[in-house]
Amino acid sequence: MIPTNYYLILSAILFGLGVIAFIFRRNIITIFMSIELMLNAVNLAFVAFSQAWNHLSGQVFVLFVIVVAAAEAAVGLGIIILIQRNRQSLNVERVDLLKL
Amino acid sequence: MIDSLTQFLNEHWDLIISLVKIMLLVFIVLTVNAYLTWFERKVVAHMQSRWGPHRVGPHGLLQPAADGLKFLLKEDPTPNGVDKFTYYLAPLMALALALTSIAIIPFGPDPIVLLGHKIYLGIVDLNIGLLALFAITALSVYGVALAGWSSNSKYPLLGGLRSSAQMVSYELALTMSVVGVLLMAGSFSLRDIINVQALHAERGLFAWNVFPQILGFLCFFIAAVAETNRVPFDLPEAESELVAGFHTEYSSFKFAMFFIAEYTSMITVSSLCAIMFFGGWLSPFPLSWTFTHYLPSLILIPFGLWVIWDGIRYETIFGRIILPGVGTVITLIGAVLIALPVVNEFIQGPFWLLSKIFVFLFIYVWMRGTLPRFRYDQLMSFGWKLLLPVSLANVVITATIIMLRGH
Amino acid sequence: MNVPLIVFFALAAIAVLGAISLILQRHPIHSALSLIVVMVALAGLYLLMGAEFVAAAQIIVYGGAIMVLFVFVIMLLNAGAEERTSFSSLAKFAGLPLAIALMGCLAAAVAGSSERVQVAAQSGAPAPTKVLASQLFQEFVYPFELTSFLILVAIVGAMVLAQRDSKESHL
Numbered sequence: 001m002i003p004t005n006y007y008l009i010l011s012a013i014l015f016g017l018g019v020i021a022f023i024f025r026r027n028i029i030t031i032f033m034s035i036e037l038m039l040n041a042v043n044l045a046f047v048a049f050s051q052a053w054n055h056l057s058g059q060v061f062v063l064f065v066i067v068v069a070a071a072e073a074a075v076g077l078g079i080i081i082l083i084q085r086n087r088q089s090l091n092v093e094r095v096d097l098l099k100l
Numbered sequence: 101m102i103d104s105l106t107q108f109l110n111e112h113w114d115l116i117i118s119l120v121k122i123m124l125l126v127f128i129v130l131t132v133n134a135y136l137t138w139f140e141r142k143v144v145a146h147m148q149s150r151w152g153p154h155r156v157g158p159h160g161l162l163q164p165a166a167d168g169l170k171f172l173l174k175e176d177p178t179p180n181g182v183d184k185f186t187y188y189l190a191p192l193m194a195l196a197l198a199l200t201s202i203a204i205i206p207f208g209p210d211p212i213v214l215l216g217h218k219i220y221l222g223i224v225d226l227n228i229g230l231l232a233l234f235a236i237t238a239l240s241v242y243g244v245a246l247a248g249w250s251s252n253s254k255y256p257l258l259g260g261l262r263s264s265a266q267m268v269s270y271e272l273a274l275t276m277s278v279v280g281v282l283l284m285a286g287s288f289s290l291r292d293i294i295n296v297q298a299l300h301a302e303r304g305l306f307a308w309n310v311f312p313q314i315l316g317f318l319c320f321f322i323a324a325v326a327e328t329n330r331v332p333f334d335l336p337e338a339e340s341e342l343v344a345g346f347h348t349e350y351s352s353f354k355f356a357m358f359f360i361a362e363y364t365s366m367i368t369v370s371s372l373c374a375i376m377f378f379g380g381w382l383s384p385f386p387l388s389w390t391f392t393h394y395l396p397s398l399i400l401i402p403f404g405l406w407v408i409w410d411g412i413r414y415e416t417i418f419g420r421i422i423l424p425g426v427g428t429v430i431t432l433i434g435a436v437l438i439a440l441p442v443v444n445e446f447i448q449g450p451f452w453l454l455s456k457i458f459v460f461l462f463i464y465v466w467m468r469g470t471l472p473r474f475r476y477d478q479l480m481s482f483g484w485k486l487l488l489p490v491s492l493a494n495v496v497i498t499a500t501i502i503m504l505r506g507h
Numbered sequence: 508m509n510v511p512l513i514v515f516f517a518l519a520a521i522a523v524l525g526a527i528s529l530i531l532q533r534h535p536i537h538s539a540l541s542l543i544v545v546m547v548a549l550a551g552l553y554l555l556m557g558a559e560f561v562a563a564a565q566i567i568v569y570g571g572a573i574m575v576l577f578v579f580v581i582m583l584l585n586a587g588a589e590e591r592t593s594f595s596s597l598a599k600f601a602g603l604p605l606a607i608a609l610m611g612c613l614a615a616a617v618a619g620s621s622e623r624v625q626v627a628a629q630s631g632a633p634a635p636t637k638v639l640a641s642q643l644f645q646e647f648v649y650p651f652e653l654t655s656f657l658i659l660v661a662i663v664g665a666m667v668l669a670q671r672d673s674k675e676s677h678l
Contacts, residue, residue, distance in 0.1 A: 016610025078668030238571025
């Protein structure tokens with residue numbers, strides 16, 4: 001069988017890559033996608049532990065994380081549409097003033 | 101040498117048999133697709149009092165071959181300014197997903213026993229078979245959306261957006277309408293769904309899921325027709341509306357891939373309807389009527405004789421050779437079924453399943469020939485305001501009845 | 508080298524390559540496609556661990572709904588390839604090594620953790636959906652109803668946010 005450590009290392013690598021994408025990219029939508037990547041990495045850790053301890057709560061929690069990510073994506077993309085409409089740009093460096 | 105070969109065969113039996121089954125199934129599905137286009141053109145033509153393809157071979161039977169050759173040999177231009185990776189990816193994705201969904205469908209109950217190993221009819225039987233099919237349906241939205249966007253042109257973009265919005269909307273109603281069947285069967289596996297209907301097989305026709313779940317069946321069928329972008333929901337790809345919708349800028353083989361993907365998803369939806377609501381491989385006659393086991397032969401032999409008789413008097417010489425040959429083969433198959441009872445018993449399951457799939461495909465083509473298409477806002481309001489509440493109501497009613505009855 | 512291990516490494520490699528592609532691609536649609544690849548690879552990993560319902564939910568919800576939303580927004584907003592602006596020189600030289608150091612610290616913290624975590628689970632026995640569902644509807648019914656309310660709030664919020672400008676004065 002595959003030791004749980006392998007899954008956790010993969011989860012850590014994916015989370016780190018998500019952080020890197022979050023910091024280095026300038027398009028708002030790509031930054032948002034890196035947040036989804038980080039959530040996925042956390043889901044992987046949850047399911048790995050659920051398998052290790054043979055307890056189903058990990059998988060139930062993953063379902064909740066997926067649902068919350070869906071709600072967050074809907075609202076976040078609405079905000080992104082508004083930003084594009086008001087500032088005509090999807091570059092985060094141009095969204096640094098409270099007043100246009 | 102032979103010893104090591106047989107030992108290799110025995111050790112990796114599952115893998116080899118799966119590979120052979122996959123190749124066979126892909127070949128069969130692609131051929132059925134080709135002749136489905138012939139069938140559609142013929143039926144729609146006869147409904148419109150004209151003849152359809154009847155020149156290319158006897159009764160137009162070689163028309164799919166001509167079309168296939170045309171698709172392969174036609175010029176394949178790539179428009180200017182397209183996003184190359186996505187442009188090439190979209191038809192690939194559509195075709196790959198459509199063909200993958202056929203792998204989950206079981207075609208018969210009994211396995212063939214060969215060299216001591218059992219070969220089941222159907223590539224795999226997943227515990228979450230139905231859920232995996234919905235996952236594949238959910239992913240197929242990308243084929244349409246990416247095709248429309250990557251074409252760098254107004255009409256495909258609009259067509260792609262509209263089409264994918266329609267597919268996402270009807271996906272909800274599709275999934276909800278099936279929950280009633282799942283509550284009755286207690287499992288996602290397609291074989292289990294049929295086996296639960298087989299528990300009352302002595303009632304024949306009335307054991308099928310369609311009678312308790314008539315509302316679910318209607319919702320599922322309508323949502324599935326919308327999901328596959330067929331008439332009356334084919335506004336995004338109708339010729340008079342948006343040129344050709346999301347596949348305007350595609351030609352020759354890439355267009356053929358979209359085409360094959362659409363017809364394959366039609367076949368998948370028809371088999372799902374047959375399996376979930378109409379008993380799959382169960383016969384509509386009660387189990388005790390064993391004389392109905394001769395029905396396949398009873399259909400094949402007269403049909404074969406009619407093909408021979410029609411072929412002898414056909415107008416072209418080519419037809420006068422081919423058609424009687426095909427007719428003889430069909431008659432011989434029918435005769436073999438009467439002569440060998442073991443084969444006859446084995447063929448009952450697949451025969452009924454294939455007939456039901458054929459009936460649903462005919463209904464699809466029938467709707468194409470008869471119904472006008474929905475306007476886009478009518479389509480969306482129908483999906484969200486009528487179909488989704490009705491399928492939710494079906495779930496609630498089914499759950500209440502199961503809870504009260506206790507089974 | 509048994510088959511599950513090979514499958515694990517293949518899926519893990521696909522996931523990591525997809526994530527790296529998410530960082531390196533310039534056009535947001537290609538990043539979105541890479542993220543879809545990561546999600547499908549993760550669904551494969553969930554299947555390998557025996558969590559079949561979670562794998563299906565991941566593909567249907569994440570891959571088939573959330574990412575479709577992302578792709579729609581990218582198409583509607585006509586997001587183009589990112590322009591190349593200059594980094595501050597500190598970010599250019601110290602950024603990437605520090606980021607990789609962060610990743611390494613996370614991975615090392617997990618890999619060097621105690622022997623408890625190295626429990627190789629009994630089997631990849633598939634968790635029956637029935638047991639998962641009974642847990643969801645009995646033990647976790649309160650969070651379940653709360654998430655349905657949360658989705659309702661999100662739908663109303665998204666509709667209000669994306670409305671046309673003509674109503675803005677009334678908001």
